[in-house]
């Protein structure tokens with residue numbers, strides 16, 4: 291029997307059904323159902339034999355899902371109903387006992403928490419793999435000078451290792467964010483029923499233990515309304531994607547003939563359909579472009595959840611495609627970034643030539659005056675005057691004469707030329723976290739300790 295006298299409109303079915311994407315929750319839904327059925331039997335809510343029959347049917351369902359032989363049907367609205375239907379087909383009427391003391395509302399929240407937790411762990415694993423790759427490349431380029439940039443203008447020379455390690459620390463913060471996502475999935479929604487709790491003497495803690503939750507959600511209303519953990523995953527993924535996009539953007543720049551700093555391996559590059567000479571770092575460009583897609587999913591789900599009255603609303607079904615696409619995009623990008631970094635080749639000479647530009651040493655010359663007692667703000671002005679003089683006359687800073695220096699400051703002597711000589715710029719940046727080799731070695735050790 292049904293309370294409806296008219297079949298659903300086909301367009302409504304199409305709008306309403308989530309089976310087209312939530313089939314991915316299948317394995318989690320089976321684990322949940324196993325734990326739930328075991329608890330029902332344990333508590334005497336269903337008979338032991340009924341419990342065993344349910345477990346046998348769920349074993350078969352799991353097998354069918356694994357082999358790809360699960361018979362999805364056009365009438366299946368979502369994965370929860372499809373699995374329950376199949377359990378009834380396989381076990382007979384006793385299969386109808388599976389849905390005792392649960393609702394799709396606490397069920398879907400639990401499946402989503404399990405899925406989110408598993409993929410927060412997968413993201414963390416993939417991030418660690420990328421960090422390892424970056425650390426290895428940094429180690430191999432410990433003392434390769436390159437220009438450091440601000441505003442994409444050459445600013446101060448740094449070691450390539452130092453620059454690459456910057457990404458390791460960004461990713462280390464991503465790891466912390468994904469650990470927080472995992473923590474946000476730690477409380478079991480199941481047992482909340484539709485919203486108010488259930489009429490049976492269930493043991494939620496037992497189900498929580500079995501499914502790897504640290505405890506149970508304290509409030510049944512909150513339990514079925516909560517999708518914070520999905521927002522948390524999307525926020526962590528958006529930030530991580532943004533980090534990868536900056537790496538991608540730099541690889542694109544470095545691979546251009548204008549920079550000529552790096553070349554990605556052939557396995558990570560494309561040719562052109564018309565220009566035979568071209569080799570383009572498409573993977574790096576896509577890392578650049580995928581990030582806003584993940585951020586878009588975060589914004590979209592905030593749009594779904596904001597102002598939504600408690601508790602479950604069908605709106606919340608929209609959480610899935612945003613999460614699934616973000617998961618797929620992030621995991622793909624992390625794997626691509628790792629492969630690209632493992633195969634990248636740097637050009638020592640080009641990097642060094644770009645880093646030996648004298649103007650980046652202007653700050654060091656300003657510091658020389660500071661060591662002689664001049665306030666930094668004043669020395670900054672003196673050196674700016676020298677830079678202008680050099681630029682206006684088409685010379686480098688070291689081509690200015692002693693007489694010209696004297697016109698700008700009495701404190702300038704031959705030491706000025708020594709500072710500009712270059713070799714000491716990088717090693718003088720020996721403050722904690724700086725680019726000197728000693729400090730980069732320290733960093734490398736700390737970074738390795740993270741893994």
Ligand code: ARG
Nearest residue numbers: 308368394395398602606607
């Ligand atoms: N397919 C639904 C979703 O993804 C499952 C929950 C349905 N609950 C309900 N009361 N209609 O959100």
